Amino acid sequence: MKTRKGYLVRRGKTFYAVWQVAGRKFMKTTRQSDRKDAVKELARIMQPFLVADDVRTLETVKARIEGAKADLVKMDEEKNPPLTFGAAWSAYLTAPGRPDSGPATLRQYEAEFNRFLKWIEAEHTGIQTLRALTPEIAGAYAQHLTGSKATPSTFNQHIGFLRLLWRVLAKPARMDAPNPWTDIKRKRLVTQGRRELTIEELRRVCQAATGELRIMLAIGLYTGLRQGDCATLRWSETDIIRGIIRRVPMKTARRSGKPVMIPLHPVLLAMLAEIPTAGRKEYVLPQMATRYQKDRSSLNNCVQDHFEAQGVKTIRDTPGLRQRALVDVGFHSLRHSFVSLCRAANAPLSVVESIVGHSNPAMTRHYTHTSEAAAGVAVAALPDITGQATVTPALPAADEMISKAKVRELVETLNHANLKERRTQLLSLVAQSTEQ
Helix, strand or coil: CCECCCEEEEECCEEEEEEEECCEEEEEEEEECCHHHHHHHHHHHHHHHHHHHHHHHHHHHHHHHHHHHHHHHHHHHHHCCCCEHHHHHHHHHHCCCCCCCCHHHHHHHHHHHHHHHHHHHHHCCCCCEHHHCCHHHHHHHHHHHHHCCCCHHHHHHHHHHHHHHHHHCCCCCCCCCCCCCCCCCCCCCCCCCCCCCCHHHHHHHHHHCCHHHHHHHHHHHHHCCCHHHHHCCEHHHEECCCCEEEECCHHHHCCCCCCEEEECCHHHHHHHHHCCHHHCCCECCHHHHHHHHHCHHHHHHHHHHHHHHCCCCCEEECCCCCCCEEECCCCHHHHHHHHHHHHHCCCCHHHHHHHHCCCCHHHHHHHCCCCHHHHHHHHHCCCCCCCCCCCCCCCCCHHHHCCHHHHHHHHHCCCCCCHHHHHHHHHHHHHHHHHC
16 A cells, blocks of 8 residues: 655645545645645645554564564575584584583483484474474473383483483574473482392392303492492403402592502402403493493393392382382492491401492491401302302412401401501411411
8 A cells, every 4th residue: 555645736726635545546635825835734634644654664674674684594594504413412412501410320311312312203293303302292201201100210211311402402403492301300319229139139140141241230239339330341440360350430530549458258259260361352342331331221121120020029119109110229239238237247347338338438437447358258258159160279268268257256256456567467377378
């Protein structure tokens, strides 16, 4: 629609205002006979039409500007496309703003992201970029995790990582909306430690295991190491000649880097000695190491399924809680069992703590000087649970080397004050045994 400013015509003594709108001609008297007054009246009459023209002009300009912006955005995205799911993981690894996570944590993150990608590809094939993910879709994935019986801890860790990834990659992903994972609430955790297994349960679980699982369970039972440390134990950390494992636990590696020195139980020593020298490459259990590094949850499920197959219930039903159940037994139960068996064999608490490591710095300093001989006696006193291994004849048991009664007496009275004296006495006994 097009308007004009209008003009004046005189009829008799009176001036009339004349204008056109959409091809139609309009006329209205100004009631003025003086031309100057008539011009003012014409301006007043035409004012609404002029405002309308200005609005239409501005709207047209605005539309053209927005169109130009859209064209610029399109050209920019064609030159630098927004981040796709397929490129997201590589972008995260090189992002300067991501946390300095360790290799094991990054492997777990990658497994969690791949799990999310698998779900997206199955449920939302049309979504290709990170910024296309809406809070509704993020909520649907959270419901999927809950439906897959993920524990509260696993759920929180999984959603927490996805929230982190979206935050770190917000700029390369060209996100113009809030983080879609922000409003997903964490699940309430109920602290529940794993219980130790009974001797009868240990026998069933260990004796029924085969292959690398059999050895991994024995390592866990006779060293007290956590699952990740057992699965990724290296031959360079295992000294069969001296009969010890020297390992920096993954849980404390980044914080203190302090290793634990663990004597090899005769049964475990025999199991490791069965492995051919030619097969002793990097990892003691190469298949378990690969499985752990690829997906920890897969290894967890393997252990849990084995326990269940041997009649050991791993889940405790907990009435009154929103969670369906709590994990009661798992690989970590072997660590508890190790401590319990050591204490049942009258090993001093200081010796046990020095073997399994301690999270309290003050306590760690207290246990730093526990003698290797005392630790060896404590571990050697543990019973043979596996029922499958035989002691290597070339490496006699601790009670065959020295007087068991005398060693036990010295170990039981060991404390921080008499540490040097007891150490000298134990070494003396070892020397006498060697001479014999």
